[in-house]
Amino acid sequence: QVPLVESGGGSVQAGGSLRLSCAASGYTYSTYSMGWFRQAPGKEREGVAGIGSDDTTTYADSVKGRFTISKDNAKNTLYLQMNSLKPEDTAMYYCAADSGYYSDYDLLSQRRFGYWGQGTQVTVSS
Numbered sequence: 001q002v003p004l005v006e007s008g009g010g011s012v013q014a015g016g017s018l019r020l021s022c023a024a025s026g027y028t029y030s031t032y033s034m035g036w037f038r039q040a041p042g043k044e045r046e047g048v049a050g051i052g053s054d055d056t057t058t059y060a061d062s063v064k065g066r067f068t069i070s071k072d073n074a075k076n077t078l079y080l081q082m083n084s085l086k087p088e089d090t091a092m093y094y095c096a097a098d099s100g101y102y103s104d105y106d107l108l109s110q111r112r113f114g115y116w117g118q119g120t121q122v123t124v125s126s
Contacts, residue, residue, distance in 0.1 A: 006095050009120030016085050016124070022078040022095030022117055030073040033102040036080045037110055038091035038122075048093070049080060050107020058107040063089075085124045092119040 008020040020036070035050035049069035050058045057069055068081040078095055096113035106112050 004095050004097060004115060004117035006093065006117045006120040009093060009122045011123040011125065012085055014086055014124055014126050017081070017083045018085065018122060020080040020082070020093055020095075020120060020122075022080075024076050024078075024097065028073070029071055029076045029078065029097075032097045032099055033107060033112070034069075034071060034078045035096045035107055035110075035113060036069060036078075037094045037096060038089075039094070039119075040088075040091040043091075045094070045110055047105075047108025047110065050102070051078070052103050052107060053101055054103075056103055058104055060108060082122070085122075087124050087126045090122060090124050092121050094119045 004022055004024050006022050031053050033052050036048045037045050038048050039045040048060050048063055049067055051069045066084045071078045095117045097115040098113045102112050
């Protein structure tokens with residue numbers, strides 16, 4: 001089991017920014033595919049951004065140009081920088097990891113990921 005712990009969520013007004021972090025221990029981030037997912041009340045969980053073991057990135061159309069996924073392999077930490085936040089970004093955000101090599105839109109597919117964090121809430125008010 002790979003423990004993943006998210007942090008950085010909170011409440012912000014529309015147009016504001018937040019940076020989410022996902023820390024892990026016991027394995028090497030650099031060899032894993034990583035992703036951020038979110039689930040709003042009453043909706044399905046959806047992929048937001050993903051980063052492969054080769055550092056290629058993929059974004060959902062709804063966040064392109066506003067969100068940036070990155071990772072610090074030395075710190076075993078995954079980040080999601082969220083700018084120009086909108087009320088529709090309000091959701092519980094989860095980080096996920098998997099030892100498989102994924103690219104492109106597979107990085108946004110939750111069924112590809114075997115390890116999940118507990119989530120951190122992001123609330124954007126208008």
